[in-house]
Amino acid sequence: xxxxxxxxxxxxxxxxxxxxxxxxxxxxxxxxxxxxxxAGLGLAAFTVLVMLLWVSSPYPDSGPGGALHIAASLWLLAxxxxxxxxxxxxxxxxxxxxxxxxxxxxxxxxxxxxARDTAEGGARADARVVPGRTAWVGVVLGYLAVAAPxxxxxxxxxxxxxxxxxxxxxxxxxxxxxxxxxxTAYGRPSGPLEQVLGAVLPRGVRHLVLGPDGRxxxxxxxxxxxxxxxxxxxxVLLGVSLGLHAGESRRAIGRLTEGWSGWAAVLLLCVTLLPxxxxxxxxxxxxxxxxxxxxxxxxxxxxxTAPLLPPFPLLAAxxxxxxxxxxxxxxxxxxxxxxxxxxxxxxxxxxTGKGRFGVWAAGRTAGAAAxxxxxxxxxxxxxxxxxxxxxxxxxLARFGPVWWQVxxxxxxxxxxxxxxTALTVRAWRLRRTHGRGDRRHRPGRPDRAGRAVAPxxxxxxxxxxxRGWFGGRKPGRGTPGAEDEPYLLLxxxxxxxxxxxxxxxxxxxxxxxxxxxxxxxxHDARAGRRNPGxxxxxxxxxx
Numbered sequence: 160x161x162x163x164x165x166x167x168x169x170x171x172x173x174x175x176x177x178x179x180x181x182x183x184x185x186x187x188x189x190x191x192x193x194x195x196x197x198a199g200l201g202l203a204a205f206t207v208l209v210m211l212l213w214v215s216s217p218y219p220d221s222g223p224g225g226a227l228h229i230a231a232s233l234w235l236l237a238x239x240x241x242x243x244x245x246x247x248x249x250x251x252x253x254x255x256x257x258x259x260x261x262x263x264x265x266x267x268x269x270x271x272x273x274a275r276d277t278a279e280g281g282a283r284a285d286a287r288v289v290p291g292r293t294a295w296v297g298v299v300l301g302y303l304a305v306a307a308p309x310x311x312x313x314x315x316x317x318x319x320x321x322x323x324x325x326x327x328x329x330x331x332x333x334x335x336x337x338x339x340x341x342x343t344a345y346g347r348p349s350g351p352l353e354q355v356l357g358a359v360l361p362r363g364v365r366h367l368v369l370g371p372d373g374r375x376x377x378x379x380x381x382x383x384x385x386x387x388x389x390x391x392x393x394x395v396l397l398g399v400s401l402g403l404h405a406g407e408s409r410r411a412i413g414r415l416t417e418g419w420s421g422w423a424a425v426l427l428l429c430v431t432l433l434p435x436x437x438x439x440x441x442x443x444x445x446x447x448x449x450x451x452x453x454x455x456x457x458x459x460x461x462x463x464t465a466p467l468l469p470p471f472p473l474l475a476a477x478x479x480x481x482x483x484x485x486x487x488x489x490x491x492x493x494x495x496x497x498x499x500x501x502x503x504x505x506x507x508x509x510x511t512g513k514g515r516f517g518v519w520a521a522g523r524t525a526g527a528a529a530x531x532x533x534x535x536x537x538x539x540x541x542x543x544x545x546x547x548x549x550x551x552x553x554x555l556a557r558f559g560p561v562w563w564q565v566x567x568x569x570x571x572x573x574x575x576x577x578x579x580t581a582l583t584v585r586a587w588r589l590r591r592t593h594g595r596g597d598r599r600h601r602p603g604r605p606d607r608a609g610r611a612v613a614p615x616x617x618x619x620x621x622x623x624x625x626r627g628w629f630g631g632r633k634p635g636r637g638t639p640g641a642e643d644e645p646y647l648l649l650x651x652x653x654x655x656x657x658x659x660x661x662x663x664x665x666x667x668x669x670x671x672x673x674x675x676x677x678x679x680x681x682h683d684a685r686a687g688r689r690n691p692g693x694x695x696x697x698x699x700x701x702x
Contacts, residue, residue: 186277186289190297193277194337197269197298198305204265205237206230212427215420221317228316231309237262239328241321241548254321256548257558260434263545267336274298274340291341298337303330367527368534377508378527382534385501385573389539392493393441394433400440400476407475414470429472435559436473438546441539442560444490445568449547449560451477459487466554494572501531501573502580509581510588518589521582528581532573540566 209230213219219226232242241256278294306329313320342351349369356365367378375383401408412425439449448458451465451474461482468474478487505528509519519527540562547559 186280187293187297190277190289190294191301191304193273194270194298194301194303194333195305196301197266197273198302198309201237201266201269202231202234202305202309205234209233212420212424215423217418217420225316228313229318231313232316232318232320233262234266235306235310235313235320235325235329237266238332239263239324239545241324243319243321244317245319246317251552253551253555254549255318255551256324257432257435257550258545258548259428259431260438260542260546261431263332266332270298270302270333270336271340271343274337275344278341278344291345294344295334295337295341298340299330299333302333302337306333364530367530377505378531378534381501381504381508381528381531381577382538384504385497385531385535385569385577386538386542388497388500389441389445389493389535389569390434390437390542392496393439393444394437396440396444396490396493397433397436397476400478401473404475408472411470411472411475425472432473435546436476438539438542439560441493442543442565442568444493445539445565445572446491447561447564447568450557452554453557455554459483459490494569495576497535498532498573498576499580501535502528502577502582503584505531505577506581506584507588509585510592519585521585524581524585525578528577529574532577533570535573536566536568536570539569 206227209226210223213223213226236242236258239258241254244253244255247253274294277298278289278291280288310320310322310325310329342348352369356369360368364378365376367376369379370376412422415425416422442449443457443459446458448456450456451468455463455465457463457465457477462478462480464480465477505524509524509527543560543565544562547557547562549556550558
């Protein structure tokens with residue numbers, strides 16, 4: 160045996176690295192494939208649609224190669240990338256930056272669905288759960304691996320994407336949509352949002368955006384409701400105007416194209432632009448209106464003469480040039496209605512909100528209404544910025560509403576109306592709650608037996624442990640490791656701090672300092688359930 164040389168079989172370096180990556184990142188390959196599949200499905204959907212229109216067109220302008228280039232460009236446009244048309248009469252490139260908002264739903268839904276499914280490990284029951292960071296990064300990288308060749312291919316067409324917008328918008332949409340999908344797969348935990356809000360918002364308004372239970376706060380729900388009312392009301396105004404100008408819309412379709420294939424293409428384009436038109440109508444009702452070119456504004460006070468525009472069915476709904484009438488001023492009812500809706504949400508939350516007796520003060524209620532109006536202004540400004548853009552150069556360089564004007568008008572309209580409505584709803588609900596029938600139950604009044612009714616003590620929320628976004632179990636407050644939730648630890652109300660300092664009743668455990676009261680083992684013990692490891696502990700069940 161002395162002459163035997165023992166050798167050790169060593170793996171090659173590439174194989175060892177691949178094994179380590181596969182072991183440390185379970186499901187990374189499936190995440191990459193899922194992201195590439197989402198991009199491929201989106202491209203395929205746009206390609207099929209464009210090829211059907213090209214085949215059915217009696218006078219196609221280019222061959223199948225040109226149709227494929229247009230499909231790739233439209234897919235990039237759905238991500239927010241601005242397109243540039245190079246074959247113009249003047250020879251100068253003309254940008255086309257009006258994003259059809261309905262097209263955005265295709266890549267966003269595909270990315271969200273793929274990221275959610277990959278984070279959950281697929282539909283199999285025995286599938287391994289993929290860590291959130293791995294699923295997020297894998298889906299985004301797989302998506303961009305298909306988007307990069309598609310962008311390079313689209314550059315060779317007549318409608319080319321702008322590299323600045325493409326490099327910015329496509330990764331941004333992929334990161335946000337995939338992150339939302341992973342967040343949904345993990346049960347929408349509030350930890351990531353709490354950390355962001357804790358860094359950018361003051362302590363007094365955090366609960367207005369994100370509630371202590373992880374759900375949207377009062378101001379967030381009110382702002383979403385106000386923005387929904389404005390956009391829905393804009394859609395109603397659009398429908399009414401199109402009905403009044405139905406003849407002009409029908410003649411515009413006939414002037415644009417002939418044959419059923421051309422009519423179908425124009426109608427399809429109108430459908431994709433309907434959300435944009437609804438936002439334009441909402442901006443018109445708010446006051447700033449929108450632009451039909453440089454210097455041609457359309458507001459309820461009057462409409463200026465627009466430059467020579469192509470006949471398009473949706474443009475037939477634009478009011479005629481001239482001074483506004485009382486009928487045009489009636490659209491002010493839309494922002495007033497939205498302000499009432501925002502105030503109703505805030506007023507209802509002011510009575511059932513967090514406080515010593517579950518009621519907000521009048522100043523806090525008005526402040527919450529103003530804050531919700533500001534959030535609605537941010538949402539409308541974002542929609543207005545996405546709904547408009549350039550359609551060319553010179554006179555066609557500005558189309559649609561001006562985003563900052565729409566945001567300020569929304570905050571001003573909704574702020575005044577919402578504050579008054581919130582205070583009115585708060586007073587009405589308090590009067591109904593503490594009315595004549597409930598006077599005997601007010602704090603400090605004696606009951607039938609002559610005993611004074613003690614004021615209600617606010618209940619302390621006791622969250623259960625939940626799974627964290629990036630793996631593991633997220634502990635509740637009072638358990639080891641609760642330092643990972645800085646937002647929850649900093650959001651105690653002043654009344655809760657006073658209750659923490661108050662002594663507990665004799666013979667009762669203090670719920671604010673007992674860790675066992677909040678642990679999963681204590682909950683199981685109170686419910687009469689046994690943990691699997693309890694039977695192995697010495698002395699278990701001897702009592």
